[in-house]
């Protein structure tokens with residue numbers, strides 16, 4: 001039964017019980033301050049439906065505040081009980097009873113009235129009415145709670161409907177399991193692909209096996225699980241993931257990533273082709289200079305054999321340059337492989353700096369290297385890391401004018417290479433690690449690209465900060 005019909009029928013029974021001619025109930029939140037008309041029968045039907053009582057205002061308001069019921073024997077003589085149209089009501093006696101909740105707070109007022117000619121209410125009537133009022137409040141509170149629950153259930157149902165619609169609109173399969181592994185929610189895609197029954201006695205496909213394994217792992221240890229499943233026959237690939245829920249259980253998802261992976265491969269291929277194109281142009285450009293030198297030197301030897309000593313040395317130098325170029329290009333073209341072993345950073349810095357000290361000195365650049373006392377042993381490829389340090393220190397020396405300085409510092413697994421050189425602007429910084437980006441007439445633009453590849457292969461990081469005219473700092477971190 002709804003709250004309204006319950007109130008109407010209770011009021012009707014109460015009025016009959018007291019052989020009264022009318023009654024009304026006003027209800028509101030605990031302590032009001034306003035209680036509005038909730039039900040009315042008999043003579044009180046003439047009350048306007050928007051009628052309300054204010055706590056502490058008028059007889060009913062005072063009854064609500066004090067929590068004490070009252071009998072009024074001549075309501076018409078009482079200004080508070082008169083009607084708005086000032087017509088006298090056919091009432092001889094009235095009872096005004098407070099409705100108090102279990103904490104004794106006023107939640108409304110019950111009025112019962114008798115017609116002219118009927119006997120007045122007695123104190124026993126009032127006592128009975130107060131008992132009835134307590135029952136009424138209890139029932140009203142329960143009904144309100146039931147209504148609240150009903151609203152909550154309806155709200156939950158609606159939000160569940162919305163959630164289901166959202167889940168169904170997702171192309172991938174989604175299954176929500178409880179801590180025991182039982183399916184508590186799923187979308188249409190999950191049902192369509194039979195991901196709901198993963199019991200081991202079923203003949204499971206690789207995909208379903210992988211989903212089952214992910215579910216078992218995530219329930220055993222609440223950490224995100226993911227696995228890539230490839231079906232060689234169909235040439236299709238899926239990503240299976242399991243994410244633990246804070247409330248226990250997990251969300252399992254299966255997404256097909258065949259197309260995504262194909263696009264990634266295509267993108268990498270296009271990038272590689274562009275790099276090969278750039279590399280071919282760079283090789284042609286780089287090889288041409290030393291070759292021109294070699295050809296001129298050979299011509300000079302033919303014309304002036306007495307200068308052969310000098311020019312053959314030139315040929316040798318140019319050939320060495322070509323050799324160096326070949327090394328750079330091969331490094332770039334080969335996939336990066338690292339062979340790690342236990343090693344420390346500082347000895348590698350020392351060996352590179354000793355090698356480059358003379359070139360720094362020739363340019364009147366102060367080259368310093370230092371380390372904090374604690375030297376952790378890292379799992380690195382010493383040859384490759386030496387190459388990284390070499391490329392960075394050589395760039396720093398090349399960028400620094402006479403009188404400047406280049407400093408290398410090693411602190412734990414971190415190495416800082418800073419120079420007081422020309423620095424770089426935003427545009428240069430944004431292209432810094434791209435292959436073939438160089439601002440030098442004899443540069444290949446492969447040094448930093450190789451640095452990044454080697455650092456990535458070590459799962460390390462390389463960051464750079466630079467200011468034009470101030471200098472540049474590279475920071476390498478290995479763990």
Ligand code: ADP
Pocket residue numbers: 391395396399419421422423424428432437438439440442443444445446447448449472
């Ligand atoms: P290359 O040395 O052959 O030019 P790199 O990849 O080693 O190729 O460097 C690319 C470019 O980055 C350089 O040409 C230079 O413009 C810039 N660069 C690198 N290191 C520094 C530095 N320490 N200070 C200023 N510019 C630098």
Ligand code: MG
Pocket residue numbers: 391394395447448
């Ligand atoms: Mg370089």
